[in-house]
Amino acid sequence: MKPYVIGIDMGGTNTVFGIVDARGAVIASSSIKTGKHAKFADYVDELYAEITKLIEQNDAVDKIHGIGIGAPNANYYTGEIADGVNLPWPTPIPLVEEFRNKFGVPVTATNDANAAAIGEMTYGAARGLKDFIMITLGTGVGSGIVINGQVVYGHDGFAGELGHVIMKRNNGRLCGCGRTGCLEAYCSANGVARTAREFLETRNEPSLLRNMDIEDITSKDVYDAATAGDALAKEIFDYTGNILGQALADMTVFSSPEAFILFGGLAKSGELLMRPLRESMNRNMMAIFKGKPKVLLSELKEADAAILGASALGWEAK
Amino acid sequence: MKPYVIGIDMGGTNTVFGIVDARGAVIASSSIKTGKHAKFADYVDELYAEITKLIEQNDAVDKIHGIGIGAPNANYYTGEIADGVNLPWPTPIPLVEEFRNKFGVPVTATNDANAAAIGEMTYGAARGLKDFIMITLGTGVGSGIVINGQVVYGHDGFAGELGHVIMKRNNGRLCGCGRTGCLEAYCSANGVARTAREFLETRNEPSLLRNMDIEDITSKDVYDAATAGDALAKEIFDYTGNILGQALADMTVFSSPEAFILFGGLAKSGELLMRPLRESMNRNMMAIFKGKPKVLLSELKEADAAILGASALGWEAK
Numbered sequence: 001m002k003p004y005v006i007g008i009d010m011g012g013t014n015t016v017f018g019i020v021d022a023r024g025a026v027i028a029s030s031s032i033k034t035g036k037h038a039k040f041a042d043y044v045d046e047l048y049a050e051i052t053k054l055i056e057q058n059d060a061v062d063k064i065h066g067i068g069i070g071a072p073n074a075n076y077y078t079g080e081i082a083d084g085v086n087l088p089w090p091t092p093i094p095l096v097e098e099f100r101n102k103f104g105v106p107v108t109a110t111n112d113a114n115a116a117a118i119g120e121m122t123y124g125a126a127r128g129l130k131d132f133i134m135i136t137l138g139t140g141v142g143s144g145i146v147i148n149g150q151v152v153y154g155h156d157g158f159a160g161e162l163g164h165v166i167m168k169r170n171n172g173r174l175c176g177c178g179r180t181g182c183l184e185a186y187c188s189a190n191g192v193a194r195t196a197r198e199f200l201e202t203r204n205e206p207s208l209l210r211n212m213d214i215e216d217i218t219s220k221d222v223y224d225a226a227t228a229g230d231a232l233a234k235e236i237f238d239y240t241g242n243i244l245g246q247a248l249a250d251m252t253v254f255s256s257p258e259a260f261i262l263f264g265g266l267a268k269s270g271e272l273l274m275r276p277l278r279e280s281m282n283r284n285m286m287a288i289f290k291g292k293p294k295v296l297l298s299e300l301k302e303a304d305a306a307i308l309g310a311s312a313l314g315w316e317a318k
Numbered sequence: 319m320k321p322y323v324i325g326i327d328m329g330g331t332n333t334v335f336g337i338v339d340a341r342g343a344v345i346a347s348s349s350i351k352t353g354k355h356a357k358f359a360d361y362v363d364e365l366y367a368e369i370t371k372l373i374e375q376n377d378a379v380d381k382i383h384g385i386g387i388g389a390p391n392a393n394y395y396t397g398e399i400a401d402g403v404n405l406p407w408p409t410p411i412p413l414v415e416e417f418r419n420k421f422g423v424p425v426t427a428t429n430d431a432n433a434a435a436i437g438e439m440t441y442g443a444a445r446g447l448k449d450f451i452m453i454t455l456g457t458g459v460g461s462g463i464v465i466n467g468q469v470v471y472g473h474d475g476f477a478g479e480l481g482h483v484i485m486k487r488n489n490g491r492l493c494g495c496g497r498t499g500c501l502e503a504y505c506s507a508n509g510v511a512r513t514a515r516e517f518l519e520t521r522n523e524p525s526l527l528r529n530m531d532i533e534d535i536t537s538k539d540v541y542d543a544a545t546a547g548d549a550l551a552k553e554i555f556d557y558t559g560n561i562l563g564q565a566l567a568d569m570t571v572f573s574s575p576e577a578f579i580l581f582g583g584l585a586k587s588g589e590l591l592m593r594p595l596r597e598s599m600n601r602n603m604m605a606i607f608k609g610k611p612k613v614l615l616s617e618l619k620e621a622d623a624a625i626l627g628a629s630a631l632g633w634e635a636k
Contacts, residue, residue: 084606131473145572147472152465154574155449156610161571164604168487169564177604246487253479254463254572256472286482286495288391288402292474 117144119309245280435462437627563598
């Protein structure tokens with residue numbers, strides 16, 4: 001088997017990619033802007049040029065086993081990017097086909113959260129775990145479910161949309177998916193910012209957050225205020241952790257995972273999020289599962305995580 | 319391989335058992351009362367005597383490959399019956415160990431809903447399906463989840479408790495599990511009876527159900543009244559189907575099953591339940607999954623279903 005794989009993480013803003021060896025060392029990496037090209041073929045052309053350059057610079061010509069791609073709504077079975085993503089090209093996008101034609105090596109794709117789960121299982125906090133659920137707390141909430149050591153793709157390749165379980169059946173917030181009350185509308189970075197706006201508008205307590213334009217508040221601002229001791233900001237994290245704990249307790253009755261692995265910007269909020277999360281999870285957990293599932297943080301280095309997750313998929317590319 | 323297996327379905331009231339061949343034909347079957355013996359060992363003794371009789375009567379001596387048992391809270395990994403079940407013996411019960419010692423053949427056990435899922439996959443409505451969820455609508459709500467052709471047991475063997483996802487986070491009904499708002503508190507036979515009592519007490523419409531003692535009303539009474547055209551009784555099924563549809567839509571984002579298979583007494587309510595269920599499921603379904611998962615009814619003959627499900631497990635007994 002050839003010694004390297006290429007991992008590509010296609011985000012809404014940047015596409016990062018790298019050459020990875022069998023032990024998970026990122027030999028070299030780089031990135032391009034995802035939205036620069038009006039045509040998907042031009043985007044693939046630029047990526048091809050940049051990746052080829054990286055391969056030549058690192059003495060990796062003819063040493064690439066395959067390419068793994070993590071991309072929003074990418075389907076493991078069809079190799080296409082499905083509708084409903086914030087990308088500048090018409091969907092479905094024949095992702096795997098175009099890359100395979102261009103690069104002439106095996107290519108496999110899945111969505112970014114599944115890629116992260118595979119990366120965590122291969123190189124990170126989930127090494128040795130056969131049953132775990134990866135929850136990505138970023139702009140939205142994504143998930144990658146692993147059961148019996150295998151990623152759950154479901155009948156159609158779209159399984160694992162746990163950001164869209166309904167947490168509020170009445171008067172829930174509008175979600176990007178068009179429904180209301182989804183986990184993502186509360187426990188994502190955007191959800192935290194929405195909670196901040198809701199609390200500031202409906203309550204009277206003083207808060208450092210009142211010094212800001214309410215429409216510009218981000219989850220980072222809430223984090224900074226909470227770290228500075230702001231009581232309202234801390235309560236926003238309590239509210240977020242409480243709902244996330246309810247959700248993880250519900251997920252547990254489904255697949256009884258050994259651990260949940262949290263990943264993404266919001267997961268780095270430390271005890272501000274983790275304390276209310278653990279308390280809520282324990283309070284809401286069915287007795288038979290109480291105290292069992294661990295909540296772990298991703299162990300992948302931020303800069304490499306996306307590339308590693310995608311690259312792990314490259315080893316099984318056909 | 320020997321030509322027969324024994325399937326044992328251990329219910330709270332009756333334990334039914336039978337000799338099954340490789341094509342799923344029940345050669346012979348019988349039953350005993352589960353709760354007759356104060357000691358578990360005496361129960362096993364009686365079962366041994368009865369099953370031995372059945373084996374001798376049917377020329378099956380030395381032709382038994384193994385025994386499969388479906389029992390409440392039985393754990394596939396440990397072979398024990400865990401706490402929280404309505405049985406007359408102290409838990410955990412070393413189910414597999416005792417049967418293996420007594421019968422001298424390989425024995426495997428799992429909970430009754432998982433056994434039903436295996437039976438359905440081997441002989442019933444789920445033949446050829448690799449991703450489906452079995453929902454048993456009986457006194458309670460049980461589930462057996464199949465992903466990639468394998469039953470999901472989870473890290474500890476207790477996965478698939480989908481009767482205990484939370485459907486009402488505020489002011490939900492008390493569930494037998496000690497928490498409130500579980501699916502089982504609404505969409506089981508008991509749940510339907512509770513809905514009937516709630517509707518009768520809080521509303522004023524006339525109903526055939528008002529002719530009965532409110533505490534004695536069963537889901538069968540509600541079914542009979544609805545079939546006779548009673549509007550309130552029909553509305554009880556609408557309410558039940560609506561919540562079940564919400565639950566199935568939520569389960570879909572987890573494992574994206576090809577089908578849900580409904581099993582148990584309440585599943586035989588026909589369009590009274592199925593129409594509101596389908597409508598609710600479609601209304602609550604995330605766009606990417608809309609119209610995809612089928613809702614099917616179990617195809618196993620009522621009398622044989624439990625034995626068949628358990629027996630299918632007997633083939634893999636070790």
